[in-house]
Structures are given as structure tokens and as C-alpha cells.
Amino acid sequence: MTHLLHLDSSFTGDMSVSRAVAREYVAAWQEANADGVVTYRDLAAAPPAHLDWTGVSAGMTPEDQRSPEQTEAVKAREAYIGEVAAADEVLVTAPMYNWSVPTQLKSWFDWLIVPGVTVADANTPGLLGGKKVTVVTTQGGSYGPGTPKEGWDHVSPYVAHMLEALGAGDVEFVNVEMTLSTRNPALAEFVDLFHASRAAAAESVKIRATA
Template identity: 45%
Template structure:
């Protein structure tokens, strides 16, 4: 059966829109793969340590040539990379925080980007389908005052889509702050419509991938 790697990074718990949308994906996925495996990491409640020099440089040394100290320092990165490599599909909840990714998610990226393995000439996870739910409090669409200031989408497209060569698809619920921000009261209806569309897209994406993976 198929294996799903599911990463959440929002610190908003039950109030998180990105978590709600990834949950819709995962529910639809489970309906198609009731006996499948889900590797789950909640980077908000169980954050990863920041990448250190001790853990970074062994990635450039062949495994058989590393010292015991280097092997130990690289162990977490190796485990995280293996999770990515063994998954059949990837689901990432990555809200927009201060115009970019949450620092907890950046830490995960720093660990799993290993030149010569996941990045470089022949990335080990190339072609793997990745669904990225990147929620945002406002709207950054063309024509809006904040156009061009959402750095999540271009950054993740470059890192995951071009460097790791994953087959990425984005789901973008926006205006998530409207229900709780008086100044955005006129946008609540649009916020609700965007969330509803995101949930629909997530369920459809999960079912589509399930069909492809079992074909």
C-alpha cells in the first residue's frame, strides 16, 4: 500500500486553516488507502533542531568514510531524508508567516536538502508528487495591494520543484484572517469561499493521486 509523508507547520492548532485543509486531504487519502502508511510530523509541537555545521558537512562525505561522530551527527538528517525517499506522496502544510515559510519548516528543509542525494544531478525523490497547502492571511493575487509579497510560493516552487524535482501542486486558501480581523469584515465571504475551494481541491487531489498510485 502507498505511503504518505505528511508535514504540518502551523502553530495555530485547531484554528489553523492549513491544518484543516491538509486534514481534508489526509481523510480522502485514507479512504482510498485504508491500510496504507502515514508518516506524520508536526513541526510546531515537535520542532526539529536547526541545522548545525556538525550535521551539515557529513552530507558531503560518503557514508562509508564518515567517522562515528560524523555518522551520529548526520543520523537525524539521514532519517528525515529516508522518510521523504520512501514516501509515495508528500503533503505539506506551510502557512505564510511574515511573507515566507515558518522557521520550523525551514529547519526541516535544511535537513532534507542534501547535495548529491536529494539535490543535485539526480535527486533521489525526483518525480514524487507533493501537495503544498500554503495558507495566507490576506490576498497576494495580481492586482491586490500586496501582490508580489508572498515569498512562499516562488521559494517552495524553486526548492521543492526545481532543486528536489518533486512534482509540486499548490493549494492556496487565502484571506484567512478575515473572520477575526474587524478591518477585513467585508472579506469574510471571500475567505469562506477560498477555504471551501481549498478543501475541495485537497480532497480531489488526494483521490487523484490515489488512483495514479494504485494504477
């Protein structure tokens, strides 16, 4: 039985393009995996706590010496790690907010990083080792070569590095650009680019989900 972990991080609800593309992925995946299981976590609706010293120090403290707050932090970390460990495939949405990832997604990654346990090294395959990972990214504008803000995309590089640190080898990014062109008059000339990008993403996730 194949198991997909689906994580959303957009806080825009029904307006979210990344959520819509991810739903298309899940629909295609379920059609191809009739007996498959989908675990869903909405990081915007139930945000992980920001990593703090309580959370970090909990892992360095013997279990019988932990404070109640440290004990809860360990439980939270184990829950996030456990969901990933149980999955065969992972689908993550990562809309661009202020040129970077949503704070909720950053917090989720922070809880997953445990050197010697989840981080890949010579002795550890990493939490995502052997798992298929798909990342749906969305951008209000465009940040490719030759654009005015080329190099300002801090979403894809960051997520790619985090996935690599966790041992992921089978990773694909699906991006939709110019998502604000339908709502921002200043970007209206790029509406066709958005629709083309959106259509390409829909096709890409269907192929990826059934591969």
C-alpha cells in the same frame, strides 16, 4: 501499499486552517487507499534544529572522526531524508508567517538538501523524483495580482524552488487566503472571500487526494 508522508508546520493548533485542509486531504486519501500507510510529522511540535556548521561539516567528516554532535546531526538528517524516501506521496502545509514560510519548515528543507545525494541533477533523480507532492498554503491576507501587497508572497515561490531542487515534478499548491478576516475587524469585508477560498481548497484537496 501506498505510503503518504504528511507534514504540518503551523504552530496555531486547532485554529490552523492549513492543518484543517490537510486533514481533509488525508481523510480523502485514506478513503481512496484503504490499505495505505500515513506517516505524520508535526514540525511545530518537534521542530528540526536550525542548520548550523555542525550539521554541515558532519557530512564532510569521516564517520570515525565525527564528534558526538556531528553524529547526532547525521542521524537527524538521515531520519528526515529516510521518511521522504520511504513515501510515495508527500503532503506539506506551509502557512505564511511574515510573508515567508515557518522557520520549522525552512529547517526541514535545509536538512533535506544534500548535493549529489538528494538534489536532482543530470545523474540523480532527486529525493522527490517520481513522487506526488501537495502543498497547502494559507495567507492571512491576499497577495494576488492587483492586491496592495502583490509580490510579497515568499512562501509559494520558495517552496516551489525547493521541491524542484529535490526533483519533484508532480506538484500542486492549494491556497486559502484571507484567513485572518474572521478575527481581524479590519479585514471583515473579506470574510466572503475567505469562505469561498476555503471551500475551493476543500474541493481541490479531495480531488487531488484521490487522483
